[in-house]
Amino acid sequence: MTSQDIFDETRKHFDLPEGVLYLDGNSLGPLAKGVPGRVAQLVQNEWGHHLIGGWNAAGWVDLPARVGDRIGRLIGASAGTVVMGDTLSIKVYQALASALELRPDRRVILSDSNNFPTDLYMAQGLIASLDKGHELKVAVPEDVESLIDESVAVLMLTEVDYRTGRLHDMARLTAKAHAAGALVIWDLAHSAGAIAVDVKGADADFAVGCTYKYLNGGPGAPAFIYVAPRLADQARPALSGWFGHAAPFAFEPGYRPASGIERMRVGTPPVIALGALDAALDVWDDISMDRVRARSIELSEAFIAVVAAGCPTLELASPRDPWARGSQVSYFFEDGYAVIQALIAEGVIGDYRAPSIMRFGFTPLYLSLDDVRRAASILVDIIATRRWDQDCFKIKGKVT
């Protein structure tokens, strides 16, 4: 079976607009065909018909764990070690607050300067709240490894750089951090559904991620958190909400954490959003991440080849070695914003990340080799003919 087969099996599950080449699934995944029906069924039948009874009759109460297990399979986590809820920002905070308490004698959070800003912001907010002299040490990605020492309480990294796609070596950095007595939090925002992740094999302590990118959960879909089973019963939830209580419906006055990963639940779960995500995950049922990864590399290499041939001077912002990058390819271009707008006008959706990065995501479930080559040709043509150099493409609106 060649990796092309993934596309043949899965493209039919997606509802993409006519004429669009969507290379932005790393920002917001597209709609899977099963989602509208599942959401309608949840809203009309489960909520409309069962009303409050839906919590039990329709299994809403268990959705965060059930969906968590489905994502767990894609990131190498055992059943019962991943739970859904909140946003990635909140999950970063939970992991970080727990990890810092597990290393009470250390004060350094080590991260890299290309980490997604919200991870750094959440750390800054937590440090200010704690007011105990913690320090967020932010190094360039290449220097992180050499800065791991016994001052580090927590190494907090996003595995795949959201701008360049550069990949950290999860297993090696985790081992190194452990050797220095530090804990590690991996943000899998651009990894889950994109590359083969093995949180268990890498012995990660915490992992968090969002589900609206490669997992196609929909805009603002719930986040996930993984805690290594060896730590899950020790980790004190700073955000100690009633759904993480050992007995939420006993309405006890004092917080008692549930055992294991369940304590990382906080408030009432976002049922409709979880239903949408659950339906989106059906697409992944028979898919191995190794196949997705192999195919993603074929796609990104094909894209790079066309661009390199047509625009040899365009500077790659991503590692040239496909195994050293995630499922995206980025280029530096000063007028990248205008180029992306010109591409969008011609049906090729990529995105722009300040200050000068053009970013293209490769999602084998609904992109073919031909799609990717066509998108690259249009990019080459827009740059070669300077079609981006028009006022209409340069006025920045809100950028997401």
Place this chain on the structure above:
Amino acid sequence: MTSQDIFDETRKHFDLPEGVLYLDGNSLGPLAKGVPGRVAQLVQNEWGHHLIGGWNAAGWVDLPARVGDRIGRLIGASAGTVVMGDTLSIKVYQALASALELRPDRRVILSDSNNFPTDLYMAQGLIASLDKGHELKVAVPEDVESLIDESVAVLMLTEVDYRTGRLHDMARLTAKAHAAGALVIWDLAHSAGAIAVDVKGADADFAVGCTYKYLNGGPGAPAFIYVAPRLADQARPALSGWFGHAAPFAFEPGYRPASGIERMRVGTPPVIALGALDAALDVWDDISMDRVRARSIELSEAFIAVVAAGCPTLELASPRDPWARGSQVSYFFEDGYAVIQALIAEGVIGDYRAPSIMRFGFTPLYLSLDDVRRAASILVDIIATRRWDQDCFKIKGKVT
């Protein structure tokens, strides 16, 4: 215009199952007819068609503020002072963390023993994280006022008691707290859409609430937070996520809070859930909370009258004065769990709260006087004939 008119105007907007008398809208509001269409449109057209472009083209990025303004009107908040997101637990944490920092020399969080547990749990979690000697002082509701003194940093109360419906006097307690130099956080979970709230008139510092009860936003619908404008620019967000940043898409390495209430946003907004809630709020467009309140009192008084006539010994857990309770009526009954199950079997949905509370919510938008009297008669009859006294009603499953 009599208050009956509310029902005549609004009942048609709800899709309630045939044969059900729903007195549990204080736990999960029912489906408004406009919701499935709006959700389908959002999923299929906005997400499916606009893909990543939906953030701007479909206005997703502004949804938390736009929906916040609609809720603001119902709680007496000015435009631009309420924002949506996360869960009520998270919003309690945000308010509390900000409030404690605004009173750095004080160590007491004062609350009451009937506060909803998650509020107390979140406070306990925050206190443990801060580890600075804060104390959560929990008094019986009647004693709270007398315990407000200059040791109190924050008074944190739920306006309407989730079990008994007892109402705190928001304006008086807020004034008393301010006189002692304390800040006040009001949890409006059982107030928003239930009674006439005036956060501005009462000079509340912070107010938070959920939207899946009287506001009918759907299971796990997003929460809201209000911060008094005089404090909004001083309040430091402990949960400093990128959507609360002054320039989220500049991807700056350091957190700079947005001005005003926007800084209380955290992560990526839950778009589908916000769309459902937005549609549910259409029902409220021409409704004044004073009319809802007047009618709610007629309904609860009618319920109490029927029960008092039929079961004179059944002990009311709610205040007898309707102006001293929210939009619910509760009774103590040792076998309350079984009674509620028997009621549900006969189409009357109320709920049970441990250890012995039977709880009934009154929601004038879709309950008529006749509905309420019929529900009360069935309750009377079930108790009089001991129809609850069967094994099938006594086996406790999961209780929500």
